Amino acid sequence: EPEVTQTPSHQVTQMGQEVILRCVPISNHLYFYWYRQILGQKVEFLVSFYNNEISEKSEIFDDQFSVERPDGSNFTLKIRSTKLEDSAMYFCASRGQVLQPQHFGDGTRLSIL
Amino acid sequence: QKEVEQNSGPLSVPEGAIASLNCTYSDRVSQSFFWYRQYSGKSPELIMSIYSNGDKEDGRFTAQLNKASQYVSLLIRDSQPSDSATYLCATHDMNRDDKIIFGKGTRLHILP
Secondary structure (H helix, E strand, C coil): CCCCEEECCEEEECCCCCEEEEEECCCCCCEEEEEEECCCCCCEEEEEEECCEEEEECCCCCCCEEEECCCCCCEEEEECCCCHHHCEEEEEEEECCCCCCCEECCCEEEEEC | CCCEECCCCCEEEECCCCEEEEEEECCCCCCEEEEEEECCCCCCEEEEEECCCEEEEECCEEEEEECCCCEEEEEECCCCHHHCEEEEEEEECCCCCCCEEECCCEEEEEEC
16 A cells, blocks of 8 residues: 655754655645644644645744655655754655545654754 | 544543544534544554544444534444554544644553
């Protein structure tokens, strides 16, 4: 069964550094998402992306965050200057057509020191 | 602010019994409803989706939706120790935005 893959599985970064989280969505999917889950809290929406542009973003997704689909397969989340509170699991998801559910990758655990 | 509410648990159920998980949501126009299972430190895994009022069965799982009461439930029959996990209720409204709103989840513990 096709999967959403994310790399790395764990990223440790010094506060203030830039970090890029990578995702390869399911190949025929058109809609892409990033979510995050702070330890012990609910999964929160960050951003949705369709047709090479952001379709919606949450208030968490401020100017420090950006997303890109640099080629036909990768979907990245960049955090420009990381803060301690960015420590969380980051999940990439993708979806095919309307009403199809979103499928999640295994996540990247981001630890900011 | 759209909300999905769940009892955080833990809900303890003997092995072989029926586990019943409940969820309410605030946004009346939500169209799609999902149950995800999440093991500790892992990603959410979709186990059921339901779009219309009534029951939907898939193996040991039955999802129930009542849009008038803004209520979604998940029944797990013949509970197994491997069912021990956190179950996330989620809603989605494709017409207005494209994000899933998750509840905090209910921790389910199946007692061997």
